[in-house]
Amino acid sequence: MTIGDLEEALKIERASFPNPWSYGQFESELKNPVSVALTAKAPFEGDEILAGYIIYWTVHGEAHILNIAVNPLLRRRGVATFLLRESFARMRRNLVFEVFLEVRKSNAPARELYRRFGFREAFERKNYYGDEDAIVMTLVF
Numbered sequence: 001m002t003i004g005d006l007e008e009a010l011k012i013e014r015a016s017f018p019n020p021w022s023y024g025q026f027e028s029e030l031k032n033p034v035s036v037a038l039t040a041k042a043p044f045e046g047d048e049i050l051a052g053y054i055i056y057w058t059v060h061g062e063a064h065i066l067n068i069a070v071n072p073l074l075r076r077r078g079v080a081t082f083l084l085r086e087s088f089a090r091m092r093r094n095l096v097f098e099v100f101l102e103v104r105k106s107n108a109p110a111r112e113l114y115r116r117f118g119f120r121e122a123f124e125r126k127n128y129y130g131d132e133d134a135i136v137m138t139l140v141f
């Protein structure tokens with residue numbers, strides 16, 4: 001992901017989350033040395049558009065997925081699967097042994113996506129989102 005992707009990323013972000021990240025949050029992740037921000041692009045109606053993105057941190061063998069979202073026009077076509085596979089391959093090369101993330105309790109599509117990758121629901125963080133609890137999911141490579 002580069003600064004040039006942020007306008008499109010913000011559109012996906014706002015269409016995807018009740019509390020979307022701001023431009024500044026994306027920008028600071030692009031400058032953060034522990035952060036990895038990847039995009040997937042796809043052809044769409046004769047153009048190339050941003051299909052989705054993933055942002056995670058890698059610190060001492062652990063990865064924390066902070067954000068993943070797919071363009072609503074391109075969901076259920078394997079974009080998130082592609083982003084996760086690519087991220088896991090990079091994580092393994094960087095000797096990551098465990099991945100974790102938070103997901104809203106009500107986010108059935110995301111919970112199902114992670115479950116299919118072998119993530120387990122470890123514990124809850126009460127009121128993590130202000131209006132809802134988070135489930136912490138973990139995957140050990």
Ligand SMILES: CC(C)(COP(=O)(O)OP(=O)(O)OC[C@H]1O[C@@H](n2cnc3c(N)ncnc32)[C@H](O)[C@@H]1OP(=O)(O)O)[C@@H](O)C(=O)NCCC(=O)NCCS
Binds near residue numbers: 016069108
């Ligand atoms: C969750 C999200 C990233 C999935 O992206 P996607 O590209 O549509 O996912 P994929 O096509 O790779 O789906 C892989 C599998 O995940 C599960 N899945 C994805 N969307 C689902 C849905 N709406 N309902 C049930 N299962 C779903 C299915 O098992 C799916 O496999 P299948 O299509 O063969 O049944 C996307 O819905 C999204 O951007 N949501 C809003 C943002 C968000 O919630 N991010 C996660 C924050 S923790």
